[in-house]
Every structure is written in structure tokens, then in C-alpha cells.
Amino acid sequence: MSHHEDKTSTKSKCIRFIQKAPHSVKIIKEELKAASYFSISTDASNHKAEKIFPLVIQYFTRKGTQIRLLKLSSLKSETSDAISSFCIEALRQHQLDFSKCIAFGGDNANVNFGGLGRLGKNNTFTKLKAHLGNDIEGIGCPAHILHNTIQTAADQLSCDVEQIVMKIFGHFSIYTVRIESLKNFCGFLDVEYHKLLSHSKTRWLSLFPSVERILKLFEPLKSFFLSTEKAPKTILDFFNNPLSESYFWFIHSQISSFHNQILKIEGRSKSVIEVHEILLTTLAMSKAQAESNFIPLEIKALFRKLLNEGTITQYDINTFMTDISLFYETLISYLTKWIKPMDIFTSFHWMTLKTAPVWDDVEDTYNYLKSKNVILNSTFLFNQIAVVQDIVKQQLSGEDSRKTWNDKLLNEKWVFLFENMETDVPEQFADIYKICEYIFSVPGHNGNVERIFSLMEIQWTDERNRLIPETIEGILQCIVNFKFNSCSEMYDYAINCPELLKEGKSSNKYTK
Structure with missing residues (x-):
């Protein structure tokens, strides 16, 4: 052509x-x-x-x-x-x-x-x-909230992971000779070479593959910089600190968890109810980790190795764990504040239909919508919920049907319900349909x-x-x-x- x-x-x-x-x-x-x-x-x-x-x-x-x-x-x-x-x-x-x-x-x-x-x-x-x-x-x-949450928490750590990633990548990005030298260190240490990755400053969680790549090449990179004349002082200080690798493992685990939550949030038809639940689950997960002062097992194994070598002391570990406590404290405080505006949708959580709805929960939704001038007939709505209860119980009754039901997106569940309500007069379910019209019109992200x-x-x-x-x-x-x-x-x-x-x-x- x-x-x-x-x-x-x-x-x-x-x-x-x-x-x-x-x-x-x-x-x-x-x-x-x-x-x-x-x-x-x-x-x-x-x-x-x-x-x-x-x-x-x-x-x-x-x-x-x-x-x-x-x-x-x-x-x-x-x-x-x-x-x-x-x-x-x-x-x-x-x-x-x-x-x-x-x-x-x-x-x-x-x-x-x-x-x-x-x-x-x-x-x-x-x-x-x-x-x-x-x-x-x-x-x-909400995706930006999770990005900002972990970035704000990471800023409390003694090790600036983002700066180190950018410094290391910049040191090799346009220098073929340095890359070839690093490959030689990889061969000597029997580590497979992988290209170092850049990172977008506007998307903090894009650090994940960059951090992961540095962890795979940690020993060759350490040997390279410690044997290089006039290496950047920031990078030298990083590799001379025996706790540096532990900080990278910790951030790696946190970024991985948050990244998975963001992938769940950003589904095309995810409702604001589902997104709110994901945020609450993320907060609960972080609180559980904070209560245990959780660190990945890779870090515990690294601590044992360094203690046996005499490279670190228990005081160094305690200092590291103090940093981790501050990280969790900051993360939970930030995420709690930014989730709060979405807490108004708590009264709609029964609509996930993980179990058959209970009228007391629906009543909270009725009262919330009334405050928004959405007029519903409570008697008709009660009767409509009874029909919904029967259909949901039927879907949850068998193992196969329950799996199929739980795999549906929330708006798909409600489409299924309206298709299976035994009536030729859609107006008979006008109240419950209006609730769906309202909540599924609100963008989740x-x-x-x-x-x-x-x-x-x-x-x-x-x-x-x-x-x-x-x-x-x-x-x-x-x-x-x-x-x-x-x-x-x-x-x-x-x-x-x-x-x-x-x-x-x-x-x-x-x-x-």
C-alpha cells in the first residue's frame, strides 16, 4: 500500500x-x-x-x-x-x-x-x-489513595527506596561499559543478569518491578559498587548498610499487596460498594500486620544470617523494627482519613449479596436514600426484599451455583435477580430497582x-x-x-x- x-x-x-x-x-x-x-x-x-x-x-x-x-x-x-x-x-x-x-x-x-x-x-x-x-x-x-498511602508511609523509613532505585538505574541507563562490568559480577556470583528497570515518579507503585529486579541482582550490584572508584556516595552508603536489603524486601512485600488491591479496584464495572469493601479490607490487612509488627520471612532469614556473621546486632534489628512500626502507624492513619468520605456507602454493603439480605440492613439504606430525597415505599420494598432473599438463598444452596454466584460482579448479580423475578410487571420491583439505579450510577473509581x-x-x-x-x-x-x-x-x-x-x-x- x-x-x-x-x-x-x-x-x-x-x-x-x-x-x-x-x-x-x-x-x-x-x-x-x-x-x-x-x-x-x-x-x-x-x-x-x-x-x-x-x-x-x-x-x-x-x-x-x-x-x-x-x-x-x-x-x-x-x-x-x-x-x-x-x-x-x-x-x-x-x-x-x-x-x-x-x-x-x-x-x-x-x-x-x-x-x-x-x-x-x-x-x-x-x-x-x-x-x-x-x-x-x-x-x-481510590487507586490514587492507595498509591499515596504507601508512599507517605514509606517516607518515614530510614532508607529512601525510591531514591536508590532511581540512582542505581541512572548509573547504568546509558553506560554500556558499566552494564558489561555488572554482567561480569553476575557471572562470577552465579546470578542470572536481568536488565535494570526504570520507575515513573508519578506512579509510586510502579516501583514494584524495579525493586524486585534490584533484589534479584542485589549481591552483584553490591560487589560492583563497592569495587568501583568514585561510586556515588548515596549508593555506597546504601550498600554499606547491612539493613538495606531488608528495607527493600519490606517495601517489596508492601507494594505487592497494595498493587493487588488496586488491580481489584480498577475493574471496569466495579461498583462503589465493592471498591469501599476493598479499601476496608486493605485497611484491616494493614492493621493486622501492624499488630504483629509483620515483616516478610525473607527478612527474618536475612537477620539470622547477619547475626551469625556478626554483621548486625540486636540493637540494629530493634532500630529497623521501630522504623517498621512507624511505617504501619503512618499508613493506617493516612488510609483511615482518606477512606472516611466513602463510609457513607456502608449502608449499601448488604447489596453484595454474599448472604441473603436482612431487612434491618436494608432499612439503613432506605433512611440514607430518604436523606437524599429518594422516595421509596417501605412496605413494597420489604416485600421485594423477601423475593430477593429467596433467589439469593437458592443461588447459595449448591456448591456449583454458589461459586458461579460469587464469581459475578455485583451489578451482574442484580441483573440476574431482575431477570429471575417471577413477574411480568417490572413496576412491582420499582423500589429495589431504584436503589440499584442510584448506587450503580455512582462511580467507584x-x-x-x-x-x-x-x-x-x-x-x-x-x-x-x-x-x-x-x-x-x-x-x-x-x-x-x-x-x-x-x-x-x-x-x-x-x-x-x-x-x-x-x-x-x-x-x-x-x-x-
């Missing part, structure tokens, strides 16, 4: 995407007419000179939680005025009912929420509440916005650098909003959609 043909093909693909994009937004608007609630989420990403903001909208239907891209724009600034105006104008442009918006999701930056207390007026959250006239929920990014940025980078390549934000918006709306597992599914949908076929045949190729 010639360069000209390749450019023509790229252009025609973009045109086809742009044609379908308005149809995807029309579907969102139609579904939102029937929905009782929705939330909005946004964040900023720089693409060269452009400051790109997507507006992700989340709501619940009988098919489950819906996460869609409503709009994507380039803004001139990242102020709270600019962000809140962007959100409001997007809702107004698409004629969405402000009263249905119940939550705003963003990262934990001050421009979004004004800090932990959320007391200030000059932030996006406060301004959105004023524009919307609603007491909306504010959801920060900001990962869905982050995914938009990942998709954007895939599309907005150097080869396609002349694309404008409006074109990228159309492409991403089609990718995010149309949920097809194959091209044949898309074809079947399009062939049965006269409106889409008509648009495809239109000579009006650019609708933006």
Missing part, C-alpha cells in the same frame, strides 16, 4: 467513526430518559499542547451498569471554573436532566475536591453542586476515565498527528459506547438500524 493510500484509508476510517458517533450519543440520551440517575466523571490529560478532558457518564439499566463517553473536549485551562463549566455545558448541550445527576468522579487533586475536608468553595465539586442544585456525591480516585486516555493514545499516534479533538471524540465514542464482541455483531446491528444506514449513505461526511 502506498503512503497516499494509507492516508486515504485512515481518513475514511475516521469518517466512518464520526458518522456513527452521534448515533451512540443518541442511544445514551434515550436510555437516560428512562433512567432515574446518572453520574459524571472527568480528568485531564495532555496531548502535546492540548489539554484533553473526557466526560464519562455512568448509569444503570436492566442490562447492568452502563459506562459511556458523552463528550471529549480540549480546554484552555485546568481551573475549577473551566472544568465545571465544561461538565455543565455538556449536560446542557445534550439536554440532560440536571436533577438526575447524583455524583461527580475525579482524581483527588485540590482543583477537583479542595482537599480531604472538601470545605473550600474554589473547586470543581463545590461548583458543580451549585450549578446542578443537587447534593451530589463526590468520589475521588476514576479508572474508566483513565481508560479513555489509554484509548486516545492508541488512536492519536504520530502517524495520525493531524487528527483534531473533535475527530478523536467521534472515534472514542464509537469504541467506548458500542459494545460489540465482533464485527459481525456490529454488522447485524447496523443492518437493522435504518437511521444508521441512512447516515452512512449520506453525502454529509463530517457531522462535527
Whole structure:
């Protein structure tokens, strides 16, 4: 294919995407007419000179939680005025009912929420509440909370693990001679050489593979630096300290645990209930470790070896353990404070359906929603919960069915329930359905916005650098909003959609 043909093909693909994009937004608007609630989420990403903001909208239907891209724009600034105006104008442009918006999701930056207390007026959250006239929920990014938690705790340690990782990587990154010398030390010590890894300063937990790699090469690296003339003093001090390896093993174990929790959080359709439970589990795990002053077994084995060699004393171990105690104390204090804003969702935890729901728990949900002006009929709701109890008990009754049930995401469980309630009149379950509409419209995290940025980078390549934000918006709306597992599914949908076929045949190729 010639360069000209390749450019023509790229252009025609973009045109086809742009044609379908308005149809995807029309579907969102139609579904939102029937929905009782929705939330909005946004964040900023720089693409060269452009400051790109997507507006992700989340709501619940009988098919489950819906996460869609409503709009994507380039803004001139990242102020709270600019962000809140962007959100409001997007809702107004698409004629969405402000009263249905119940939550705003963003990262934990001050421009979004004004800090932990959320007391200030000059932030996006406060301004959105004023524009919307609603007491909306504010959801920060729990993944960032976990990142910041362990970073804050690690700052209390005597060993600055992040600085050492960056120093060691920088020492070898562009010096082939040094790398070859390190390989020789690896061969002498019978350790397999692995390339040292860099680390992103903006994502503290990205330290994990870098720390792991240094631990694998610890003895060769130590020998290399201690035998090198004029080696960096920071690195020399590190390798001359017999406790340094222990600090790395400790941080390695903590990062590994937190990283696993973040992976659980950032699932596409994870509800705010599930995310809150994960955060509480993380806090409980850390408290249990703190009570035991837990350290990995690798460190205990290392202590025994160093004591036998006379390299360290019990005093050195006690000093190390004092550091560990301070680490846990800081971690628990920080995480407890930052989880607190999400504690309002505790009354919804019965909806995980790990056991059949109990009315006393549902009553707490009823009272919470009443405070949010969500009107439910308590008598009807009680009867609906009784039906839910029977179905859940049935799913938990057998080993196979219980495993299948527990493997479902939370919103999938509720979709299953509504499909299996024996009635031809959905209104009979209107109260319990409204609870689902409310809670599953609240974003559990900001990962869905982050995914938009990942998709954007895939599309907005150097080869396609002349694309404008409006074109990228159309492409991403089609990718995010149309949920097809194959091209044949898309074809079947399009062939049965006269409106889409008509648009495809239109000579009006650019609708933006």
C-alpha cells in the first residue's frame, strides 16, 4: 500500500467513526430518559499542547451498569471554573436532566475536591453542586489513595527506596561499559543478569518491578559498587548498610499487596460498594500486620544470617523494627482519613449479596436514600426484599451455583435477580430497582476515565498527528459506547438500524 493510500484509508476510517458517533450519543440520551440517575466523571490529560478532558457518564439499566463517553473536549485551562463549566455545558448541550445527576468522579487533586475536608468553595465539586442544585456525591480516585498511602508511609523509613532505585538505574541507563562490568559480577556470583528497570515518579507503585529486579541482582550490584572508584556516595552508603536489603524486601512485600488491591479496584464495572469493601479490607490487612509488627520471612532469614556473621546486632534489628512500626502507624492513619468520605456507602454493603439480605440492613439504606430525597415505599420494598432473599438463598444452596454466584460482579448479580423475578410487571420491583439505579450510577473509581486516555493514545499516534479533538471524540465514542464482541455483531446491528444506514449513505461526511 502506498503512503497516499494509507492516508486515504485512515481518513475514511475516521469518517466512518464520526458518522456513527452521534448515533451512540443518541442511544445514551434515550436510555437516560428512562433512567432515574446518572453520574459524571472527568480528568485531564495532555496531548502535546492540548489539554484533553473526557466526560464519562455512568448509569444503570436492566442490562447492568452502563459506562459511556458523552463528550471529549480540549480546554484552555485546568481551573475549577473551566472544568465545571465544561461538565455543565455538556449536560446542557445534550439536554440532560440536571436533577438526575447524583455524583461527580475525579482524581483527588485540590482543583477537583479542595482537599480531604472538601470545605473550600474554589473547586470543581463545590461548583458543580451549585450549578446542578443537587447534593451530589463526590468520589475521588481510590487507586490514587492507595498509591499515596504507601508512599507517605514509606517516607518515614530510614532508607529512601525510591531514591536508590532511581540512582542505581541512572548509573547504568546509558553506560554500556558499566552494564558489561555488572554482567561480569553476575557471572562470577552465579546470578542470572536481568536488565535494570526504570520507575515513573508519578506512579509510586510502579516501583514494584524495579525493586524486585534490584533484589534479584542485589549481591552483584553490591560487589560492583563497592569495587568501583568514585561510586556515588548515596549508593555506597546504601550498600554499606547491612539493613538495606531488608528495607527493600519490606517495601517489596508492601507494594505487592497494595498493587493487588488496586488491580481489584480498577475493574471496569466495579461498583462503589465493592471498591469501599476493598479499601476496608486493605485497611484491616494493614492493621493486622501492624499488630504483629509483620515483616516478610525473607527478612527474618536475612537477620539470622547477619547475626551469625556478626554483621548486625540486636540493637540494629530493634532500630529497623521501630522504623517498621512507624511505617504501619503512618499508613493506617493516612488510609483511615482518606477512606472516611466513602463510609457513607456502608449502608449499601448488604447489596453484595454474599448472604441473603436482612431487612434491618436494608432499612439503613432506605433512611440514607430518604436523606437524599429518594422516595421509596417501605412496605413494597420489604416485600421485594423477601423475593430477593429467596433467589439469593437458592443461588447459595449448591456448591456449583454458589461459586458461579460469587464469581459475578455485583451489578451482574442484580441483573440476574431482575431477570429471575417471577413477574411480568417490572413496576412491582420499582423500589429495589431504584436503589440499584442510584448506587450503580455512582462511580467507584476514576479508572474508566483513565481508560479513555489509554484509548486516545492508541488512536492519536504520530502517524495520525493531524487528527483534531473533535475527530478523536467521534472515534472514542464509537469504541467506548458500542459494545460489540465482533464485527459481525456490529454488522447485524447496523443492518437493522435504518437511521444508521441512512447516515452512512449520506453525502454529509463530517457531522462535527
